[in-house]
Amino acid sequence: xxxxxxxxxxxxxxxxxxxxxxxxxxxxxxxxxxxxxxxxxxxxxxxxxxxxxxxxxxxxxxxxxxxxxxxxxxxxxxxxxxxxxxxxxxxxxxxxxxxxxxxxxxxxxxxxxxxxxxxxxxxxxxxxxxxxxxxxxxxxxxxxxxxxxxxxxxxxxxxxxxxxxxxxxxxxxxxxxxxxxxxxxxxxxxxxxxxxxxxxxxxxxxxxxxxxxxxxxxxxxxxxxxxxxxxxxxxxxxxxxxxxxxxxxxxxxxxxxxxxxxxxxxxxxxxxxxxxxxxxxxxxxxxxxxxxxxxxxxxxxxxxxx
Amino acid sequence: xxxxxxxxxxxxxxxxxxxxxxxxxxxxxxxxxxxxxxxxxxxxxxxxxxxxxxxxxxxxxxxxxxxxxxxxxxxxxxxxxxxxxxxxxxxxxxxxxxxxxxxxxxxxxxxxxxxxxxxxxxxxxxxxxxxxxxxxxxxxxxxxxxxxxxxxxxxxxxxxxxxxxxxxxxxxxxxxxxxxxxxxxxxxxxxxxxxxxxxxxxxxxxxxxxxxxxxxxxxxxxxxxxxxxxxxxxxxxxxxxxxxxxxxxxxxxxxxxxxxxxxxxxxxxxxxxxxxxxxxxxxxxxxxxxxxxxxxxxxxxxxxxxxxxxxxxxxxxxxxxxxxxxxxxxxxxxxxxxxxxxxxxxxxxxxxxxxxxxxxxxxxxxxxxxxxxxxxxxxxxxxxxxxxxxxx
Amino acid sequence: xxxxxxxxxxxxxxxxxxxxxxxxxxxxxxxxxxxxxxxxxxxxxxxxxxxxxxxxxxxxxxxxxxxxxxxxxxxxxxxxxxxxxxxxxxxxxxxxxxxxxxxxxxxxxxxxxxxxxxxxxxxxxxxxxxxxxxxxxxxxxxxxxxxxxxxxxxxxxxxxxxxxxxxxxxxxxxxxxxxxxxxxxxxxxxxxxxxxxxxxxxxxxxxxxxxxxxxxxxxxxxxxxxxxxxxxxxxxxxxxxxxxxxxxxxxxxxxxxxxxxxxxxxxxxxxxxxxxxxxxxxxxxxxxxxxxxxxxxxxx
Numbered sequence: 001x002x003x004x005x006x007x008x009x010x011x012x013x014x015x016x017x018x019x020x021x022x023x024x025x026x027x028x029x030x031x032x033x034x035x036x037x038x039x040x041x042x043x044x045x046x047x048x049x050x051x052x053x054x055x056x057x058x059x060x061x062x063x064x065x066x067x068x069x070x071x072x073x074x075x076x077x078x079x080x081x082x083x084x085x086x087x088x089x090x091x092x093x094x095x096x097x098x099x100x101x102x103x104x105x106x107x108x109x110x111x112x113x114x115x116x117x118x119x120x121x122x123x124x125x126x127x128x129x130x131x132x133x134x135x136x137x138x139x140x141x142x143x144x145x146x147x148x149x150x151x152x153x154x155x156x157x158x159x160x161x162x163x164x165x166x167x168x169x170x171x172x173x174x175x176x177x178x179x180x181x182x183x184x185x186x187x188x189x190x191x192x193x194x195x196x197x198x199x200x201x202x203x204x205x206x207x208x209x210x211x212x213x214x215x216x217x218x219x220x221x222x223x224x225x226x227x228x229x230x231x232x233x234x235x236x237x238x239x240x241x242x243x244x245x246x247x248x249x250x251x252x253x254x255x256x257x258x259x260x261x262x263x264x265x266x267x268x269x270x271x272x273x274x275x276x277x278x279x280x281x282x283x284x285x286x287x288x289x290x291x292x293x294x295x296x297x298x299x300x301x302x303x304x305x306x
Numbered sequence: 307x308x309x310x311x312x313x314x315x316x317x318x319x320x321x322x323x324x325x326x327x328x329x330x331x332x333x334x335x336x337x338x339x340x341x342x343x344x345x346x347x348x349x350x351x352x353x354x355x356x357x358x359x360x361x362x363x364x365x366x367x368x369x370x371x372x373x374x375x376x377x378x379x380x381x382x383x384x385x386x387x388x389x390x391x392x393x394x395x396x397x398x399x400x401x402x403x404x405x406x407x408x409x410x411x412x413x414x415x416x417x418x419x420x421x422x423x424x425x426x427x428x429x430x431x432x433x434x435x436x437x438x439x440x441x442x443x444x445x446x447x448x449x450x451x452x453x454x455x456x457x458x459x460x461x462x463x464x465x466x467x468x469x470x471x472x473x474x475x476x477x478x479x480x481x482x483x484x485x486x487x488x489x490x491x492x493x494x495x496x497x498x499x500x501x502x503x504x505x506x507x508x509x510x511x512x513x514x515x516x517x518x519x520x521x522x523x524x525x526x527x528x529x530x531x532x533x534x535x536x537x538x539x540x541x542x543x544x545x546x547x548x549x550x551x552x553x554x555x556x557x558x559x560x561x562x563x564x565x566x567x568x569x570x571x572x573x574x575x576x577x578x579x580x581x582x583x584x585x586x587x588x589x590x591x592x593x594x595x596x597x598x599x600x601x602x603x604x605x606x607x608x609x610x611x612x613x614x615x616x617x618x619x620x621x622x623x624x625x626x627x628x629x630x631x632x633x634x635x636x637x638x639x640x641x642x643x644x645x646x647x648x649x650x651x652x653x654x655x656x657x658x659x660x661x662x663x664x665x666x667x668x669x670x671x672x673x674x675x676x677x678x679x680x681x682x683x684x685x686x687x688x689x690x691x692x693x694x695x696x697x698x
Numbered sequence: 699x700x701x702x703x704x705x706x707x708x709x710x711x712x713x714x715x716x717x718x719x720x721x722x723x724x725x726x727x728x729x730x731x732x733x734x735x736x737x738x739x740x741x742x743x744x745x746x747x748x749x750x751x752x753x754x755x756x757x758x759x760x761x762x763x764x765x766x767x768x769x770x771x772x773x774x775x776x777x778x779x780x781x782x783x784x785x786x787x788x789x790x791x792x793x794x795x796x797x798x799x800x801x802x803x804x805x806x807x808x809x810x811x812x813x814x815x816x817x818x819x820x821x822x823x824x825x826x827x828x829x830x831x832x833x834x835x836x837x838x839x840x841x842x843x844x845x846x847x848x849x850x851x852x853x854x855x856x857x858x859x860x861x862x863x864x865x866x867x868x869x870x871x872x873x874x875x876x877x878x879x880x881x882x883x884x885x886x887x888x889x890x891x892x893x894x895x896x897x898x899x900x901x902x903x904x905x906x907x908x909x910x911x912x913x914x915x916x917x918x919x920x921x922x923x924x925x926x927x928x929x930x931x932x933x934x935x936x937x938x939x940x941x942x943x944x945x946x947x948x949x950x951x952x953x954x955x956x957x958x959x960x961x962x963x964x965x966x967x968x969x970x971x972x973x974x975x976x977x978x979x980x981x982x983x984x985x986x987x988x989x990x991x992x993x994x995x996x997x998x
Contacts, residue, residue: 023398051785106985109924112917113978124971131479131505132411133385135418224393226415228386234917238792245789274380275804281797285775288782288790345908348808504949508905511703511835512950532810532906540904543815543832564812 003300004166004253007260011159015152025151026223031263032158033219038243038255039165040212045241046249047173048205049185051108053237054095054115058210060232061088062217064122067134067227071127077140077148077218084214091118092210096203115237122229133228140222148222158219162256165212169252172208181205246287248294257296334373335620335627338401340392340416342408343380347531349560350408350605351380354430356598357606358405360590361613363597369613370620377401385415392416396423402627403428405612408605409530410434410453410481421445424630426637428616430608433656435484439690442654445630447637449615450608451577452656452688453481456554457488457528459575459661459682464524464552466682470495472552473522475513477533478502485528485554491689498522503533510537514544524550535564542568557666559603562674569666574676577657578607578646579664581677587645601675607645614642648685654694658687701943706835708942709842713897714915715922715934716849717890723929724865724886728784730791731771732894732919733912734798739764739895740902740911741802744813753816757899764895765888772887780883795913803909813902838900845893846935853931862886867929918945921977925984927991936992941977948976 010017014028037059044050065084069075095114102110128134139148147153172178184191184198191198221227230236239262247258265283269276291298339358341351355378368374377399381388395401396419404420405428407413413432420427421443429437429448437443438452464472474489474497476482486500498520501513517525525546529537534556541547551557551572559580562569580591580601590610594602602610615637622636623629638651644659652658661683664676718732742763747756775794779787819834853859864872865882873879898912905911922941926933952973960968984992 021398023394026393026397045785102985102989105924105928106989109921110982110985112920113982116978117975120971120974124968133389133415135415224386224389225419226386226389228384228415230384230386235913241785242789242792245785249785275800277796277800278804281793281795281800284793284796285790288786288793289778292782292786344803344808345910348810348908509703509707509946512946532908535810535812536904536906540832543834564810 001253003296004256007253007256008159008163008166011162011260012156015155022151025155027263027267028260029155029158029219029223031260032162033216033223034240034243034263035256035259036158036162036165036219037213037216037240038247038259039162039169039252040209040216041240041244042247042249042252042255043169043172043205043209043212045244046251046254047169047178047185048181048202050100050202050206051241052099052111052206052209053108053234053241054111054113054118055209055213055240056234056236057115057118057232058088058092058213059217059220059236059240060118060122060229061091061210062214063221063227063231064128064217065214066136066140066218066221067128070136071134075138075141076144077142080140081215081218084218085211088210088214088217089207092207093203096206096210100199100202100206112234112237115232115234119229119232119234122232129228131229133226133230136221136225136227139225140218154222158223161215161219165215166252166256173252177201177204242284246284246294248291248296248298250293250297250300253300254294254296257299258294261295334375335369335403336399336401337369337374337376337616338379338392338395338399338404338406339376340379340381340388340404340406340412342383342412343378344382345532347383347408349564350431350531350603353560353603353605354406354408354609356594357602357609358430358613360594360597360602360606361610364589364593365613365617369617370622370625372620372625379406381407381409381412383409383412385411388412389415389419393419396420396425401425403616405616406430406609407432410484411479413437414480417441417443417446426630426633428612428637430612431605432481433688434480435487435690436480438654438656438688439693440695442656442694442696444634444655444696447651447655449612449657450604451659451661452690453484454488454491454690455661455683455686455688456575456577457485458491458689459663460526460552460554460573461489461491461493462682463573463575463663464489464493464526465495467524467550469493469523469550469552471498471520471522471524472496473498473517473520473525474500475517475525475527475529475537476500476502477505477507477529479505481530482528489526493526495523505533507533508536510540511544514540514546517546517549518544522549524552526552527556528554529556531561534558534561538565538572539568547571557676558605559601559675560605562666562676563600566674567668569674570668572666573679574664574666575682576604576662576664576676577659578604579662579678580675582645582647584645584647586643590645601673611642611644611646611649614644615640618642652687652691654688654691654696656688656691658685660684661686701947702831702835702839704943704946705939706839706842706942707946708939709839709846710897710901711915711918711922711942712846712935712938713842713893713900715919715926715938716846716931717893718919719923719926719928719930719934720862720886721890722923724862724869725780725883726784726869727776727780728787728791729776729890730788730916731776731794731798732890733916734795735764735768735771735891735894735912736898736901736915737802737909737912738767738798739898740813740907741806741811741898742767742895743899743902744811744907745806747813753814753903756813757896760899761892761895764898765892768891768895769884769888772884772891776887799909799912806909808909810906810908811902813907815903832904834903838904841900845896846931849931850935858885918977921981923991925981925991927994930991930993933991933993940980944977944980949973952976 041055044052062084065087069080099110123131180196180201243258248254341354343351379391403426407429408431410432427446431450433448433450433452435454476485554575557569557572557574618641619636623632640650650658663679663682665679667677714736721729743756743760746759747753815834819837922937926937952969956969
């Protein structure tokens with residue numbers, strides 16, 4: 001928790017710590033948005049032991065909800081956000097109902113399958129640009145006011161939503177719902193013996209995760225003002241998974257830390273050389289070898305001692 | 307070869323090599339050069355980049371006498387990456403012009419972010435019909451052509467050759483659809499079949515089977531970069547070379563090194579070929595080959611021209627780039643000598659120029675190039691100019 | 699003819715998937731970097747062929763070269779991950795992919811490379827009126843089938859093969875019985891790396907040799923091993939052929955089929971989308987009926 005507080009405090013102060021320019025704020029926004037999506041995935045992976053490689057599809061659904069409504073000239077966030085969340089919830093409910101009947105590697109492959117199906121569908125929608133993507137006419141308005149167009153306002157909006165999602169997850173974890181989920185992750189057999197059927201709990205977790213990703217999708221569409229089908233590709237799902245693993249599965253703060261770390265390190269390295277992946281790859285490997293509890297785990301250790 | 311580090315500082319430009327998120331502004335001009343340098347189509351982006359850099363070399367690293375720095379941006383042929391990087395170039399690096407773009411979908415994605423920020427976008431290759439017509443923009447120029455135009459040249463050439471039954475094969479994206487539309491503008495025969503393939507297609511066996519079955523008088527195809535490499539090789543392997551191969555951007559110098567003998571005798575339509583005799587062109591081709599070791603294609607030639615175009619424009623406004631209207635007028639004047647011959651801008655800020663039928667040939671030194679066969683269209687205005695509603 | 703292409707693509711997939719399924723089955727190690735092994739094989743093949751001036755020498759030398767690379771990777775990275783959980787393996791091997799894709803770009807450039815078809819296998823043979831099928835593709839088919847047969851013989855009929863099968867079924871038990879599983883692992887890994895490299899060299903003349911070429915093959919390889927059953931060579935073979943056929947036939951026939959009921963524009967769109975989805979739909983269907991794959995090797 002202390003780690004999370006530190007991170008949020010830094011993010012809040014960031015505009016005055018040298019990140020005040022438009023580009024830097026966009027960078028942090030991307031990090032925070034990735035964090036929101038990663039939080040949802042963490043609920044599945046760390047909270048329920050379900051490794052999903054189709055999470056990007058939910059994010060993409062949120063982004064494309066913005067696109068579809070933008071094309072229909074509806075830009076009010078008060079309409080767009082509920083629509084996006086609902087769309088993702090329905091998709092998660094339908095696909096989760098099927099996917100959760102499988103376990104292990106099969107579950108991973110089924111989530112890939114659904115993710116790919118969403119991706120190919122988005123790619124074939126020539127109306128919304130297909131493979132070439134869609135440029136938004138502008139960011140979403142809030143009740144008619146164009147507040148989100150201001151970089152600083154957008155920054156704090158993202159931060160507020162990130163904190164909200166984080167708190168929501170902590171609440172869920174501490175509740176009975178969270179405990180059943182975690183117990184089912186350890187041993188589904190024992191949980192069933194006690195009389196709980198893990199299936200509806202997992203399905204609910206799947207839907208909540210999907211909705212969080214969709215929220216991230218809406219914010220991403222607003223941040224870049226451009227949406228492409230590649231937002232749903234399996235490589236992006238992989239990226240989200242890596243962020244969660246890299247950050248550490250111990251708690252939701254891992255997702256946030258992992259997301260910010262990835263975005264910032266990428267930016268730093270790509271500045272140094274165009275072959276930055278030559279450094280990034282080994283860094284990832286070293287992180288796995290020497291930080292078994294992820295970056296958050298490592299940092300938390302430092303904070304405890306320091 | 308590949309420059310280590312994203313910035314290629316040239317001639318006396320102040321080099322900003324310090325990483326970090328707060329950047330100081332240099333006094334010179336900054337150009338953001340966008341091209342695909344990764345993946346199957348990397349050869350095309352490399353041509354574009356090297357053509358521009360060759361132009362800068364001939365200009366001593368200065369535009370209009372002012373030291374110029376070129377930031378090379380690899381769009382990876384992914385629109386979302388391109389948007390991200392171009393936005394960074396405009397907001398963080400504060401480039402004065404965005405130049406480049408091989409592919410139309412990338413241009414389409416970055417068009418609004420660039421023009422809405424009041425930065426000039428000069429396309430040296432992509433020329434989609436949407437941006438030539440109704441989507442024309444005072445901040446957008448093209449120094450290449452409108453895509454449909456080049457394809458219409460092949461349509462005209464096909465008609466002139468007496469082709470009655472044509473088979474069409476293109477990739478499934480906007481430029482591919484433009485190709486078909488452009489070809490049909492001037493081709494008056496029958497279209498036996500129209501086949502669209504994914505941009506990532508590697509294996510054309512299905513399509514080649516269809517062509518063999520249909521036995522057309524000629525094949526018209528538009529397969530840029532890696533697509534063309536595979537198609538040409540597999541076409542020749544499948545024994546279909548007796549069917550005339552009429553193409554655009556499929557057998558250009560960027561891919562000829564990979565296609566080699568497989569492409570001999572195949573046709574192409576273009577604004578330019580390396581064997582054009584003008585002194586500007588000969589100097590360009592000679593120094594380009596000496597400096598980069600390979601034969602330039604139109605991607606390089608247009609980028610080279612753009613350097614001279616901007617040089618003339620900056621000179622005309624005396625280096626004062628803040629007056630955007632003056633800069634626009636200066637660019638429109640197109641007061642430079644193009645390697646292609648006569649060049650001027652139309653009302654939609656797209657070029658008005660000659661077009662040629664070309665054929666692949668093998669040079670004495672073993673390298674391959676396209677050579678002009680005959681002029682097909684003269685000082686042609688693209689068909690979308692009329693739709694452009696720009697006031698000036 | 700499309701069926702032949704599908705089979706040929708399937709055979710290539712099998713070569714890659716075989717190594718993947720063995721490594722996953724016997725060593726319980728998810729090796730995402732298997733795709734880059736395929737890519738390395740292709741690049742090494744191209745360079746060695748260019749250096750020696752002959753495709754055959756290139757192929758012959760590339761195999762041990764790819765094997766060496768695989769062993770180096772194993773010693774540097776993979777060895778430390780066997781005891782870790784799958785997620786850690788996934789993240790680390792992803793790091794390897796990033797690094798190798800970039801290394802290849804740095805050393806060979808990001809533009810695709812060209813590998814000429816050997817003179818012996820050039821040209822086509824007429825299999826239908828007016829249509830020639832390239833000899834080289836038939837060679838790939840033949841080579842793949844031969845390798846599959848050799849693998850089958852090895853696995854089913856030799857002692858080493860029996861050990862591998864036992865390992866795929868229950869590795870801890872095997873270790874408890876006194877077999878040196880460390881050596882077995884290295885053998886399995888080495889074979890897998892060589893197979894992937896071999897597939898890479900064979901594919902080089904007809905497919906594009908470029909950074910990232912392994913990624914598309916990788917995900918299809920995973921689909922193959924899941925359909926076939928993890929740890930099963932027989933399963934991988936059958937599944938690879940199925941996937942190859944579905945992928946090729948689906949992409950080419952579906953748009954035409956749809957044109958029967960729709961207008962060309964939407965048919966093209968829907969056809970493209972559905973055609974690509976077909977493999978995943980097939981996988982989902984097969985998993986619904988046989989959750990452990992067609993020929994599961996794992997016991998219990």
